[in-house]
Amino acid sequence: MKDFSISPKAEDVRKALQELSDPNKADFLSRFFKTGPGEYADGDIFLGITVPNQRKIAKQYKDLSLKEAEVLLQSPIHEERLTSLFILCYQFEKGDVKLKKQLHQFYLKNLKYVNNWDLVDLSSRVLIGDYLLDKDRTILYRLAKSKNLWERRISVLSTYALIRAKDFKDILKISETLIKDKEDLIQKAVGWMLREVGNRNRAVEVVFLDRFAERMPRTMLRYAIEKFPEDLKRKYMAAGKNPKPNPKKKGTRK
Numbered sequence: 159m160k161d162f163s164i165s166p167k168a169e170d171v172r173k174a175l176q177e178l179s180d181p182n183k184a185d186f187l188s189r190f191f192k193t194g195p196g197e198y199a200d201g202d203i204f205l206g207i208t209v210p211n212q213r214k215i216a217k218q219y220k221d222l223s224l225k226e227a228e229v230l231l232q233s234p235i236h237e238e239r240l241t242s243l244f245i246l247c248y249q250f251e252k253g254d255v256k257l258k259k260q261l262h263q264f265y266l267k268n269l270k271y272v273n274n275w276d277l278v279d280l281s282s283r284v285l286i287g288d289y290l291l292d293k294d295r296t297i298l299y300r301l302a303k304s305k306n307l308w309e310r311r312i313s314v315l316s317t318y319a320l321i322r323a324k325d326f327k328d329i330l331k332i333s334e335t336l337i338k339d340k341e342d343l344i345q346k347a348v349g350w351m352l353r354e355v356g357n358r359n360r361a362v363e364v365v366f367l368d369r370f371a372e373r374m375p376r377t378m379l380r381y382a383i384e385k386f387p388e389d390l391k392r393k394y395m396a397a398g399k400n401p402k403p404n405p406k407k408k409g410t411r412k
Contacts, residue, residue, distance in 0.1 A: 165221070165223065166219045166221060166222050166226065167222075167226050168222070168226040168227070168229035168230050170219065171215060171219050171222065171226075171230060171238070171241060171242075171245075172230070172238060174215045174218070174219070175205055175207060175212070175215060175235075175237055175238060175241060176205065178205070178207045178211050178215075179205035179206055179207060180205075180206035180207065181206060182206065183204075183206030183207070183208075184204040184205055184206030185204075185206070186206070187204040187206060187236070188202065188203075188204045191204070191236065191274055191275075191276070202234070202235075202236045202274065203234050203235045203236065204235070204236050204237065205235060205236075205237045207237045209240075209276075209280075212237055212240055212241045212244060213244055215241055216241050216244030216245045216247075216248060217244075217248060219245060220245055220248040220249060222242075222245050224260070224261075224264055227242045227245055227246060227264075228242075228264070228268065230242035230245075231243065231268050231271050232268070232271055236274065236277075239271055239272075239277060240276065240277055240280065243272070243277060243280065243281040243285075244280070244281075246261055246264070246265065246281070246285060247280075247281060247284045247285065249261060250262075250284055250285060250288065250289075251284070258289055259289075261285060261289075262285055262286065262289040265281070265285040265286065266286075266297070269308075269309065269312070270306075272308060272312065273308050274308070275308075275311065275343055277308075278308055278311045278312050278315055279311075279315050282311075282312045282315045282316045283315055283316060283318040283319050284319070286298075286312065286316035287315075287316040287317060287318055287319030287320060288319045290316070290319070290320070291319060291320065291323060291325075295320075295328050298313045298316060298317065298328055298332060299313070299331070299332070299335070301313035301316075302314070302332045302335045302336060303335065307341050307343060307344065310336065310339065310341070310344050311343055311344060311347050313332055314329070314332060314333075314336065314344065314347040314348055314351055315347060315351070317329040317332065317351055318351065318354065321351060321354045321355055321358065322354075322358075324358055324359070326355050326358075326359070326362050329351050329352070329355060330355070330362075330366055332348075333348050333351070333352060333366065333370075334370065336348050337370055337373055337374055337375075337378070338373070338375075339375075342377060345375045345377040345378040345381070346377060346378070346381055348378050348381075348382075349374075349377065349378040349379065349380065349381025349382040349384075350381050352366065352367075352378075352381070352382040353381060353382050353383075353384055353385060356382070356385065356386075357385065363382065367379075367382065367383070367394055371394045371397040372397045376395075379394060379395065380395075382394075383395070
């Protein structure tokens with residue numbers, strides 16, 4: 159049983175995770191998440207622990223110091239990194255203005271360890287998105303232009319908090335920036351967030367699609383229109399097959 163009279167350490171979290179490890183699940187996860195660049199992405203070590211169990215451990219050790227959380231976040235073990243991020247998110251949700259700023263800056267400092275899609279998706283919307291609700295969003299545009307796949311995905315997923323607040327301007331601009339991105343994980347993320355915009359205001363998404371559907375990768379477009387009526391789906395999926403001519407490419411130069 160945890161001794162609440164002693165400040166928790168990274169090693170305590172590690173032991174708690176090890177007790178729940180499952181070699182069979184670890185083998186499956188190592189194949190399922192084998193994708194993309196990063197500090198560990200293609201050589202990640204998995205313990206085979208479900209996300210709900212990681213959340214339980216994170217709540218148990220939610221008072222972990224940033225110094226100890228950093229030890230976990232820089233670990234080659236996937237579940238240690240994700241559990242550390244859950245701890246940071248729990249601290250952020252309960253924290254005051256000063257602590258939220260500290261956690262946001264800590265997250266940015268350790269961004270290279272947020273290097274797989276689940277780590278990105280389950281942390282960036284809180285530690286960046288929620289933090290930026292009433293602040294300048296320049297960081298999102300810098301990340302959107304990064305050469306790093308995970309930083310670009312972070313820029314997209316962070317806007318989920320803004321979308322929930324019905325603030326769509328940033329995801330629309332970032333989507334335009336990433337509209338020709340070749341990475342499947344970026345195409346899916348952009349389409350997903352555009353769909354979230356449509357869930358709250360379909361007219362806004364439709365205006366965007368009317369401008370850009372013909373230029374969007376098919377994966378991005380399919381994700382964006384997933385909840386549209388069939389007739390609208392057909393309209394937008396056909397748009398890319400018959401792009402409008404570009405007047406700049408005419409044979410005669412005037």
